[in-house]
Amino acid sequence: MEKLKNIIKTHPKKLIVLLVLLVAYYFCLPKKLFNEPTSTVVLASNNELLGAVIADDGQWRFPKSDSIPIKFQQAIVQFEDAHFYKHVGFNPISIYKAFQQNRKAGKVVRGGSTLTQQVIRLSRKNKKRSYIEKLKEVILATRLEFRHSKKEILNLYASNAPFGGNVVGLEMASWRYFGLKPAQLSWAESATLAVLPNAPSLIYPGKNQQKLKVKRNKLLHKLYKEAIIDSITLELALAEELPQKPYRLPTTATHLTQEISKKYKGNRIETSLDIHLQKQVNQLVKRHYNRVKQNEVFNMAVLVLDVKTRKVLAYVGNSPTDKKHQKNVNNILSRRSTGSVLKPFLYASMLQSGDLLPQQLVSDIPTEIAGYTPKNFNEEYDGAVPANEALTRSLNIPAVRMLQRYGLEKFREDLKEYNINHIDRSANHYGLSLILGGAEASLWDLCKTFAGMSSTVNHFEELKHQYYSNEFVEPTYFKNKKVSFGTIVNQPKNIDAGSWFLTLETLTNVNRVATDQAWKYYDSAQKIAWKTGTSFGNRDAWAIGTNANYVVGVWVGNSDGEGRADLTGVGSASPLLFNVFNLLPKSDWFLEPFEALIEEDICTESGYLALPICPSTKKRIPQNGLKSKSCPYHKEILLSKDNLYRVTANCEDITSISKKTWFSLPALMAYYYKQNNADYRQLPRFKTGCNPLENNTISFIFPKDKQTKVSLTKGFDGKTNPVVFKLVHNNTEAKVYWYLNDEFLKMTENYHEIAVTPKKGKYTLTVIDDLGNEVKKSLEIN
Known part of the structure; x- marks a missing residue:
């Protein structure tokens, strides 16, 4: 001291x-040696390259890798710096030898720099060589040796060395010249790349082959001499050809790569994509594209999610189309009209609220609501149809009427729980067309919503009849990210497992395309809950399906929004959907959530809660189904002795009266229902003399009883005047439904008069009141 x-x-x-x-x-040494921008590199779950985006400075420079393959390590050390693991940043002997040779030659013929010094020179942008610069390199190299391990220094060199053209770093060079990951390189390929930073201009494919071969082979012989490789390996390596042409980088998930590049520019991102599934889906999309482009449909998208982890397994943002047809548009994220894809969520909401039972009859009749007139795809009517069938057939009129009954504002609030980004307007903005495609959503959000539906059912049993608070969590394409389903709660935020399960069961009955009608009879067929959608003007075709493990979503259309007549969800999107499901492992179906369902007597004909007079069967329904109405269509009537007429106790002897239960629909529903149900029987007429019939008679005012011809007239302006049909009904509270040649015209009450402008020809005018009384009249319009 x-x-x-x-x-x-x-x-x-x-x-x-x-x-x-x-x-x-x-x-003296900067904290970060290299500040150049790097390429965005996107990897599959097995670390295979999916795609990359060039760095901002126009160089292909991958982010620094965590490790360097042993073959390249040994090759580069033997070629550049045989004493790399022994020196502290510089080699005095090599420097002295280089100085003597350069002095004798009168120019630089030998470098003498270690790999550590070369890392420093690369970081200093290869400044002009001089003895002062060399001294700086030596000082900085020793400092680098103190700060980093030998392995890290090698990594810095391999990541930043030039390999010809705009190729920087071993990883990019490996892909560019051999189409392989660095770890997959042979000894000959590793030696080729080891000699390149020393003279990167040599590696232009097809040129300077002999010079490059001499350098490579000299290194291979040295590796043999140092006992790093054996004689057989040497012989095989010497026989390998040099690269003749550059390889293109993989473009296995182009649109995901571009999306990641926007958010995580210059990073190496490990994704959850299954490389094998991704390649197979790419091939399916290519084949499907070649078919649909014949109909001038040029774009599509496919997304595959793992329900249990919410990880993206396959991501195809567009078809292999061209620039003219918007090949760069990512259709997984683009907002598109939803068509009918939201119908299952209305169905589930109404099951949950008790406003609907699965097989309950709903109206499918001509409908006009505040000027809005929905139409079914086939422009026909069933009169009455079970709710589950209305969903599987994707009938529009029942959906609109159900939405009106459930409440537009209420359903709009329900949709907020699913976090569908583009449904961001008020209920009044969308109106009742919301359920038919009046709103827009992305394939990403719709798949996320179907995954939440499936996941709620899966978790119900796993959590011992409880729920997660965040089932509709955002999916992820990051390999190591784990999504959070929130906290465990006793009650669901919106819809319980029972209602979702019944919805999923219903969606398994959607009819597949005509060529696949026998699918359910195949042992290998998967049980899939799926829904299609076709937007107005045939601009968007959707098909989204799910089982307990996977969600597959497909969109087909034109990215510019141009519609095509034959573009439909069933015909254009569903074939691709099922082809993708066929690639996935077969999945078990959902476990039925018994505790979320109850067993009740259900009317076999109406689907409502059964009355004592109804024919019934036991069905499992949501717990709130007990709030539903009892059957309104079964009634007890009195019949005459011969069972031909209805009677009352006032007009028939009580000993001649029989009592019978009858299934009877309201007049307008019955009119269309009986056309598709041959076994439907209208209520018998009242026997003559019984008061109810006398109070419900219909009389035409125009045309008159015997009048069979009606002439069209023209006004002063030359236009044809409408024909005005009139009638009178004895019951002032009756409602009357008008039809011309089976086409519904209008419903009238109190004052029964309608104006029509038919073309010339023969017609049948039919009127029916709400008690089932019917009058027909044949007419000829001239």
């Missing part, structure tokens, strides 16, 4: 200078 004090007292200035030099030495 005394010695140190004496030294400080004796040489204070020297110590200060030494301290300054030490501090300068410590801080």
Whole structure:
């Protein structure tokens, strides 16, 4: 201690200078040696390259890798710096030899730099060589050796060395010249790349082959001499050809790569994509594209999610089309009209609220609501149809009427729970067309919503009849990210497992395309809940399906929004959907959530809760189904002795009256229902003399009883005047439904008069009141 004090007292200035030099030495090396922009690199779950985006400076420079393959390590060390693991950043002997050779030659013929010095030179942008610059490199190289391990220094070199053209770094060079990952390179390929940074201009495919071969083979012989490779390996390596042409980088998931590049530019991203599934889906999309483009449909998208982890397994943002047809548009994220894809969520909401039972009859009749007139796709009517069948057939009129009954504002609030980004307007903005495609959503969000539906059912049993608070969580394409389903709660936020399960069961009965009608008879067939959608004007075709493990979503159309007549969800999107499902492992179906369902007597004909007079069967329904109405269509009537007429106790002897239960629909529903249900029987007429019939008679005012011809007239402006049909009904509270040649015209009450402008021809005018009384009249319009 005394010695140190004496030294400080004796040489204070020297110590200060030494301290300054030490501090300068410590801080002489920048914290980050390389600040150049790097390419965005996207990897599959097995670390295979899916795609990459060039760095902002136009160089193909991959982010620094965590490791370097042993073959390249040994090759580069033997070629550039055989004493790499022994020196502290510079090799005095090599420098001396290089100085002597360069002095004799009068020019630089030998470098003498270690790999550590070369890392420094690369970081300093290859400044002009001089003895001063060489001294700086030596100092900085020693500092680098103190700060980093030999392995890290090798990594820095391999990541930043030039390999010809705009190729920087081993990883990019490996892909560019051999189409392989660095770890897959042979000894000959590793040796080829090891000699390139020394003279990167050599590696232009097809040129300078002999010079490059001499350098490579010389290195291979040295590797053999150092016993790094054996004689057989040497012989095989020497026989390998040099690269003849550059390889293109993989473009296995182009649109995901571009999307990641926007958010995580310059990073290496490990995704959850299954490389084998991705390639297979790419092939399916290519084949499907070649079919649908014959109909001038040029774009599509496919997304595959794992229900249990919410990880993206396959991501195809567009078809292999051209620039003219918007090949760069990512149709997984683009907002598109939803068509009928939201119908299952209305169905589930109504099951949950008790406003609907699965097989309950809903109206499918001509409908006009505040000027809005929905139409079914086939422009026909069923009169009454079970709700589950209305969903599987995607009937529009029942959906609109159900939405009106459930409440537009209420359903709009329900949709908020699913976090569908583009459904961001008020209920009044969308109106009742919301359920038919009046709103827009992306394939990403719709698949997310179907995954939440499936996941709720899966988790119900796993959580012992409880729920997660965040089932509709955002999916992820990151390999190591785990999504959070929220906290465990006793009640669901919106819809319980029972209602979702019944919805999924219903969706398994959607009819597949005509060529696949026998699918359910195949042993290998998967049970899939799926829904299609076709937007107005045939602009968007959707098909989204799910089982307990996977969600597959497909969109087909034109990215510019141009519609095509034959573009439909069933015909254009569903074939691709099922082809993708066929690639996936067969999945078990959902476990039925018994505790979320109850067993009740259900009317076999109406689907409502059964009355004592209804024919019924036991069905499992949501717990809130008990709030549903009892059957309104079964009634007990009195019949005459011969069962031909309805009677009352006032007009028939009580001993001649029989009582019978009858299934009877309202007049307008019955009119269309009986056309598709041959076994439907209208209520018998009342026997003559019984009062109800006398109070419900219909008489035409125009045309008159015997009138069979009606002439069209023209006004002063030359336009044809409408024909005005009139009638009178004895019951002032009756509603009357008018039809012309089976086409519904209008419903009237109180004052029964309608104006129509038919073309010339023969017609049948039919009127029916709400008690089932019917009058027909044949007319000829001339």
